[in-house]
Every structure is written in structure tokens, then in C-alpha cells.
Amino acid sequence: xLSPVSKRQKRWKPLxxxxxxxVFFSVFQLAPMGWVLINSFIYDGDISFENYSEVFDSSFMLxxxxxxxxxxxxxxxIGLVIATVLVSSLRRVDSKIREAVIAFTxxxxxxxxxxxxxxxxxxxxxxxxxxxLLKKYGLIDDFNLYGQWGLxxxxxxxxxxxxVLLLYPAFDGLNDDWQSAAALLGAKTWxxxxxxxxxxxxxxxxxxxxxxxxxxxxxxxxAYALTSGNYNIITxxxxxxxxxxxxxxxxxAAAISVLVMAILAFITCINQWLVARSxxxxx
Amino acid sequence: xxxxxxxxxxTVVYSIVGLMMIPIIxxxxxxxxxxxxxxxxxxxxxxxxxxxxxxxxxxxxxxGRSLFICFSTLALSVLLIMPVIFVxxxxxxxxxxxxxxLILLPFAVPPVVSSVGLLQLYADSDIQxxxxxxxxxxxxxxxxxxxxxxxxxxxxxxxxxxxxxxxAHLLGASTPQAFLLxxxxxxxxxxxxxxxxxxxxxxxxxVFANMLVGTxxxxxxxxxxxxxxxxxxxxxxxxxxYFFFIFLLxxxxxxxxxxxxx
Numbered sequence: 133x134l135s136p137v138s139k140r141q142k143r144w145k146p147l148x149x150x151x152x153x154x155v156f157f158s159v160f161q162l163a164p165m166g167w168v169l170i171n172s173f174i175y176d177g178d179i180s181f182e183n184y185s186e187v188f189d190s191s192f193m194l195x196x197x198x199x200x201x202x203x204x205x206x207x208x209x210i211g212l213v214i215a216t217v218l219v220s221s222l223r224r225v226d227s228k229i230r231e232a233v234i235a236f237t238x239x240x241x242x243x244x245x246x247x248x249x250x251x252x253x254x255x256x257x258x259x260x261x262x263x264x265l266l267k268k269y270g271l272i273d274d275f276n277l278y279g280q281w282g283l284x285x286x287x288x289x290x291x292x293x294x295x296v297l298l299l300y301p302a303f304d305g306l307n308d309d310w311q312s313a314a315a316l317l318g319a320k321t322w323x324x325x326x327x328x329x330x331x332x333x334x335x336x337x338x339x340x341x342x343x344x345x346x347x348x349x350x351x352x353x354x355a356y357a358l359t360s361g362n363y364n365i366i367t368x369x370x371x372x373x374x375x376x377x378x379x380x381x382x383x384x385a386a387a388i389s390v391l392v393m394a395i396l397a398f399i400t401c402i403n404q405w406l407v408a409r410s411x412x413x414x415x
Numbered sequence: 416x417x418x419x420x421x422x423x424x425x426t427v428v429y430s431i432v433g434l435m436m437i438p439i440i441x442x443x444x445x446x447x448x449x450x451x452x453x454x455x456x457x458x459x460x461x462x463x464x465x466x467x468x469x470x471x472x473x474x475x476x477x478x479g480r481s482l483f484i485c486f487s488t489l490a491l492s493v494l495l496i497m498p499v500i501f502v503x504x505x506x507x508x509x510x511x512x513x514x515x516x517l518i519l520l521p522f523a524v525p526p527v528v529s530s531v532g533l534l535q536l537y538a539d540s541d542i543q544x545x546x547x548x549x550x551x552x553x554x555x556x557x558x559x560x561x562x563x564x565x566x567x568x569x570x571x572x573x574x575x576x577x578x579x580x581x582x583a584h585l586l587g588a589s590t591p592q593a594f595l596l597x598x599x600x601x602x603x604x605x606x607x608x609x610x611x612x613x614x615x616x617x618x619x620x621x622v623f624a625n626m627l628v629g630t631x632x633x634x635x636x637x638x639x640x641x642x643x644x645x646x647x648x649x650x651x652x653x654x655x656x657y658f659f660f661i662f663l664l665x666x667x668x669x670x671x672x673x674x675x676x677x
Contacts, residue, residue, distance in 0.1 A: 146506045149498040156495055160553040164532025165524055221427035233432055239665045245621045246639050247654045251438040254445050261441055350525030353621035357640055367527045374531050375626050382535050389528040
């Protein structure tokens with residue numbers, strides 16, 4: 133017979149298996165996060181908000197924030213719209229095409245970072261094939277890939293596959309009979325979309341939107357590879373404060389990092405609030 | 416009406432996918448073009464860029480390093496994550512909620528932010544971490560975690576864990592034996608699918624590699640970045656070679672995940 137003590141020991145013994153996992157997770161995830169949180173409030177060895185006020189006083193830092201937000205919001209909105217159109221049409225074509233397209237998006241979802249920047253330099257750079265083509269037909273005068281519009285195009289490009297993969301399962305919730313029912317009751321296609329499909333899909337759309345925004349705010353490699361760190365977005369600011377050649381200010385970088393996480397948390401809260409008010413919650 | 420609709424949807428799908436393919440096709444054409452200056456179409460075709468690339472010692476080394484890091488990371492991740500999911504599902508199902516919050520952290524904290532803390536904490540540590548492949552394995556474990564945890568726990572949810580364990584116990588197996596010989600084979604396909612997908616996104620990781628290690632241990636992505644000043648044809652061949660591997664890994668992942676579903 134087991135004594136109560138050893139019985140209890142036996143019950144808790146499996147928890148020992150969690151230890152190696154927790155050690156690695158603490159060392160590589162929790163500890164760096166904790167360092168950032170704490171040191172963002174330390175300035176010259178004292179506890180203060182100096183790092184934060186330095187961020188808010190610097191128009192250069194604020195420009196980084198506004199550039200990052202501009203890029204991530206627009207790329208998320210446009211990427212989401214294109215992905216929604218693609219997925220809704222995808223469900224109406226035969227399964228062979230559908231599977232091929234899903235496999236293709238799976239593959240392109242890993243086509244990010246440095247390689248994608250290079251691919252876009254080839255097609256949309258100064259002597260890029262598409263740039264020349266569009267110039268020849270007079271559609272554009274000039275295109276600067278290395279500025280905000282070029283980055284926006286690339287960001288949209290890498291948002292689409294991610295949005296498709298996240299949205300595709302959600303469209304299963306859409307019953308085909310509803311469209312017929314709506315049509316029988318005299319609804320036009322756009323009325324069906326506006327009043328039936330989109331409300332049903334809204335939690336999935338909002339959730340996807342959040343992930344796209346977070347994905348774009350955190351993105352670093354593409355802009356870094358494209359402009360060698362010259363375009364002012366917030367992740368490039370953070371990186372240059374800890375690994376640049378001059379003026380290393382890790383505590384300032386920590387304060388910016390905390391603000392980035394706060395923005396992400398804020399957007400997530402709004403999203404949760406909207407989802408709670410949406411169609412599914414009312415049932 | 417139905418047919419008209421069909422062709423409308425087909426047009427939508429083809430045009431969006433077509434647009435998405437332009438960068439890939441253009442890179443491919445560029446990689447086999449002998450020269451392609453300020454013209455819309457290239458002048459001629461050649462395979463010399465691939466020959467140059469594949470005979471470049473530095474490329475092969477960088478590629479080898481990337482493969483080494485990815486394989487080790489995935490081995491480490493499986494060793495760390497598998498027992499945790501088993502323990503959570505078999506003994507403490509209530510912990511699943513807590514774990515689901517925990518695995519969101521790597522999503523919520525961008526790699527650049529983590530790097531800030533990692534650099535300060537481990538730059539001068541007694542055990543040399545920054546600048547070595549070991550720190551990359553640790554950080555790659557955290558970015559693979561949310562994805563692998565979800566995929567593996569989905570596989571766990573789809574098998575009758577308790578029935579299988581009870582049957583194995585009745586037949587005289589110890590718990591570790593039952594786990595290794597009964598449960599693991601049942602999870603194999605789901606696990607392999609998640610491993611191939613993780614492999615393909617780890618192969619593309621740039622931020623940690625650039626900030627924590629850089630040229631001290633040149634991985635594929637760092638090599639790619641350092642080659643940006645060389646011929647565009649050469650970098651295109653490099654991007655296409657990389658893309659081919661992504662294609663291969665995704666294909667394998669789809670094959671295994673389809674097998675897992677049926």
C-alpha cells in the first residue's frame with residue numbers, strides 16, 4: 133500500500149516533465165521580456181519615466197511609430213479585402229484548383245523577409261521589369277520601391293497568404309443554403325454579403341485583421357533588407373539602438389519595445405470588444 | 416447562370432494568384448537570364464548563375480549551418496514539447512488553458528523586442544551565448560513553439576489517449592513504454608506535418624540570426640543579405656534555390672497532413 137505522502141508525490145511526479153520546457157521557455161522568452169519591461173523604467177540607474185518621455189519628445193521616434201502604424205494598418209486592410217475576395221471565390225471553383233491554390237498560398241506564406249525584398253527589387257526596382265512595363269504604357273511616371281509605397285506593396289504581398297490561410301477554415305461556417313434563401317427573399321448578392329455573410333464572418337475577419345497588424349508591426353527583415361535600415365519604422369529604430377554602430381541605448385529600446393507591445397495589446401482589446409458585440413456573441 | 420458564375424469565380428482566383436506569382440516567376444526568369452538590363456525581357460538564357468552558386472563554398476557552408484540549426488531546433492522542440500503535451504493531456508487537462516496563454520507570448524512579443532532583452536542578458540554571460548548557434552536554437556524553439564504546440568495538441572485531441580493508455584497498461588506496458596510505443600506512432604503524421612512546416616519558416620528566419628549572431632555564424636538568410644551587393648542574377652538564383660526547398664518542405668507537409676486526416 134502507498135502511504136498518503138508517496139501517493140501525493142506520485143500524483144505530482146509527472147509535473148517534473150514540465151521543468152526542462154519551463155527552463156528553456158524562461159531563459160529565452162520570459163527573461164528577455166522581463167528585462168525589457170523592467171529596464172524601460174530605469175534611466176541612469178534610477179527608476180523614472182525618462183525613457184518614455186524621450187520617445188515622446190523625439191519627432192524621429194514618433195515618425196517611426198506613425199510609419200509602422202500606417203504600413204501595418206493599410207497592408208492589413210488591403211490584404212484582408214483581397215484575401216476575403218479570393219477565399220469566397222475559391223469556395224466556388226472545383227476542388228482541384230482549390231487544393232492547388234491552398235498549397236500555393238501555404239508555400240508563399242513562407243516567402244517573406246529578405247528573399248521577398250530581393251524578388252521585388254527585380255520586378256519593381258528602378259530597372260525592374262514591371263516598372264519598365266508600366267512606364268512604357270504610361271501608367272506610372274516613376275515608382276520608388278524604397279519608400280512607403282514600395283514597402284506597402286510588399287507588405288500587402290506577404291499579408292495575403294497569411295490572411296487566406298487564416299480565413300479559409302472560417303468560411304466553412306457559411307452555409308450555401310443561406311445565399312439561396314436570401315435570393316428567394318429577394319436579396320441581391322451585395323445585400324446577402326452585407327447583411328448575412330459578413331456579420332457571420334466578422335469574428336474571423338477581426339481576428340485575422342489583428343494577426344495581420346501584429347505581423348506587420350513586428351516585421352523587420354523586409355524593410356531592413358530593402359532599405360539597409362534607412363526607412364524609419366519602429367522595429368528598425370529598436371534594432372539600431374541595441375545593435376547599431378554608435379549610440380547604444382538599450383533602455384530607450386526597451387521603452388519603445390514596451391510601447392509596441394502596448395499598441396498590440398490595445399488593438400487586441402478593441403478586437404475582443406468588437407467580437408463580443410458581434411453576431412456570434414448575440415446567440 | 417451557374418456556368419457564368421463559375422467562370423467569374425475562376426477569373427477572380429486566377430487573376431489574384433496570377434498577380435501573386437509575378438515576383439516568383441520574375442525571379443526565376445532573372446536567375447536564368449544571362450543579362451537583363453533596362454529592358455522588359457532578358458537578352459538570353461544561361462544556367463551559369465546556378466553553377467556559380469552551387470560551387471560557392473560560402474553558400475554551401477551557410478546552407479549547412481542553417482540545416483544544422485533547423486534540425487537541432489526541431490529535435491530540441493520535440494523533446495521539450497512532447498512530454499509537456501502528454502503530461503497536460505493525460506494528467507492535468509486543466510493546465511491546457513494556462514499553456515494556451517503561455518504559447519501566445521512568442522506571438523505577442525516580436526523577435527526584435529526579444530532580441531533587446533536577450534542581447535543585454537546574455538552578451539556578457541559566463542557561458543558564451545550571443546554569437547553562437549546555441550542562442551539561435553533557444554530562440555527558434557520559442558518561435559516554433561506556438562505552432563508546434565497547437566499542431567501536436569490537435570493530434571492528441573484526435574486520438575483516444577486514455578483508452579489507448581489503459582489498453583497498453585492492461586497489456587503490461589509501463590507509462591513510458593505506452594507513450595513511446597503506442598501513442599507516439601499514432602501522432603507521427605501530424606507531428607511530421609508540423610515539423611516540415613516549422614522547418615520551412617525557421618529556414619527563413621532573419622531577425623534573430625541578424626541581431627544575435629550576424630556574420631559570426633553565417634546562416635542562409637544572413638548570407639543572402641550579405642550577397643545583396645553582388646549580381647542580381649546571382650541573388651535570384653539564390654532566392655530560387657531557397658524557394659525550391661520551401662516548395663519541397665511544404666509539399667511534404669501537405670502530404671503528411673493529408674495522411675493524418677484520412
